[in-house]
Amino acid sequence: MALASRAEQLAGSIIDADKRSRALHGLATAVTAAGDHERAAEIARSLADQEAQAQALTDLATAIAAAGDLDRAKALAIEAEQKIRSTTGEEDRKVHVSTEVATALAVIGDHDRAEEIARSLADSYWRSLALTGLATAAAAAGRHAEAQASAIRSGKMARSIVDPYRQPHALIGVATAFAAAGDHKRAEALIAQVRIVASPDEHARALIGLVGAATAAGDHPKAKALAARAEQVIQDIAEPYWRAKALVELVAAVTAAGDHERATALAARAEQTARSDSDPWSQAAALANLADVVEPDRARRLIAEALAVGRWTTPLEQIARIDPATIRTFLDQFVTSWVPPS
Structure with missing residues (x-):
C-alpha cells in the first residue's frame, strides 16, 4: 500500500485542521473497505486529537466486526474507549463517541463493557442512544428478551429528556429497537406518539427501520405497507x-x-433529488450514498460524478468497496498532480 502512504502524506499536509482530520478519516475508511485493516488503524491513530482517533478506531472496529474478525474489532474498540476516557476535550463530543463505542462493543459481543459505558453516561439523551444500540445489537444476535429489556430502559431514559429536539430523536431510536426485538405493536405506537413533534426526516427513518424489522420477521405485506408510508413522509x-x-x-x-x-423507482427518485441539490459538496455526498445501493456499473458512474463535483475524499469508501484497483489509480493520479500549498 505504498500508494496509500503517499495519499496519507497528502492528506496530512492539508493546513486546515478540520479538513485534514476529515481527509484522513475518509482515507482510513476507504483503506478499511479495501481490506487493509492494519494500515487503516495506523491512519486512524495519526489523527490530531484523541476524540477523532477514537471515532475513527470505532468505525474501523465496527467494519472489522462485520467482516468477522471479532477479536481484532474488540481490541480496536477497547483502544477507542481508552482514548476517549483519557481526553479532556469537548464533553458533548466525548459522550457522542462513547455512545458509538458502546454500540460497537455490543455488536462485537462485549455486552458487559458496553453496559458499563452506557451506565457511565450521565446525560439522558446519550444514555438512551447507548441503550438503544445495546438493544439493537442484542436483537441482531437473536436475544430478543435482552433487546426488549434494553429498549424499555432506553425508553424510560428518553422520556426524561427535556430538550424538545433531542427527545423525539431518542424515542424514534427506541421504537426502531422495539421493532428489531419483534415488538412491532409497541414500536408503531411509539412512532405514532412522537410523529407530531418529530421532523419528517426522523419520522421517515423510523418507518424505514420498521420496514427492515418486518422483513426480518418475514411479514412482507407489512413491510410493503410501511415502505409506502415512508415514501410519503x-x-x-x-x-x-x-x-x-x-x-x-x-x-x-x-x-x-x-x-x-x-x-x-426509488433509486431513480434519489438520483433526481441528489442532482437537484445546488450545493456541490452535498450533491457529491448524496450521489456517493446512492452508489452503495445500485448495481456496480451505475455505481461507477455515480462515483465519477461525485468525484467531479465534490471533495476528493467523499466517495473513497464506495470506490474501495466496488473496485480497490480503481481507488489506487485515482489516488495515484491525484497525488502525482497535487501541488503543495505555498
Whole structure:
C-alpha cells in the first residue's frame, strides 16, 4: 500500500485542521473497505486529537466486526474507549463517541463493557442512544428478551429528556429497537406518539427501520405497507441531501424485502433529488450514498460524478468497496498532480 502512504502524506499536509482530520478519516475508511485493516488503524491513530482517533478506531472496529474478525474489532474498540476516557476535550463530543463505542462493543459481543459505558453516561439523551444500540445489537444476535429489556430502559431514559429536539430523536431510536426485538405493536405506537413533534426526516427513518424489522420477521405485506408510508413522509423532507439520503435508505430496505421494482423507482427518485441539490459538496455526498445501493456499473458512474463535483475524499469508501484497483489509480493520479500549498 505504498500508494496509500503517499495519499496519507497528502492528506496530512492539508493546513486546515478540520479538513485534514476529515481527509484522513475518509482515507482510513476507504483503506478499511479495501481490506487493509492494519494500515487503516495506523491512519486512524495519526489523527490530531484523541476524540477523532477514537471515532475513527470505532468505525474501523465496527467494519472489522462485520467482516468477522471479532477479536481484532474488540481490541480496536477497547483502544477507542481508552482514548476517549483519557481526553479532556469537548464533553458533548466525548459522550457522542462513547455512545458509538458502546454500540460497537455490543455488536462485537462485549455486552458487559458496553453496559458499563452506557451506565457511565450521565446525560439522558446519550444514555438512551447507548441503550438503544445495546438493544439493537442484542436483537441482531437473536436475544430478543435482552433487546426488549434494553429498549424499555432506553425508553424510560428518553422520556426524561427535556430538550424538545433531542427527545423525539431518542424515542424514534427506541421504537426502531422495539421493532428489531419483534415488538412491532409497541414500536408503531411509539412512532405514532412522537410523529407530531418529530421532523419528517426522523419520522421517515423510523418507518424505514420498521420496514427492515418486518422483513426480518418475514411479514412482507407489512413491510410493503410501511415502505409506502415512508415514501410519503420522505416527500416532506425539505433539504435535497436529506431527502435523497432517506430515499437511499428506503432503497436498501425494500431491496432486502425483495421489492426490486420499487427499489429501482426509488433509486431513480434519489438520483433526481441528489442532482437537484445546488450545493456541490452535498450533491457529491448524496450521489456517493446512492452508489452503495445500485448495481456496480451505475455505481461507477455515480462515483465519477461525485468525484467531479465534490471533495476528493467523499466517495473513497464506495470506490474501495466496488473496485480497490480503481481507488489506487485515482489516488495515484491525484497525488502525482497535487501541488503543495505555498
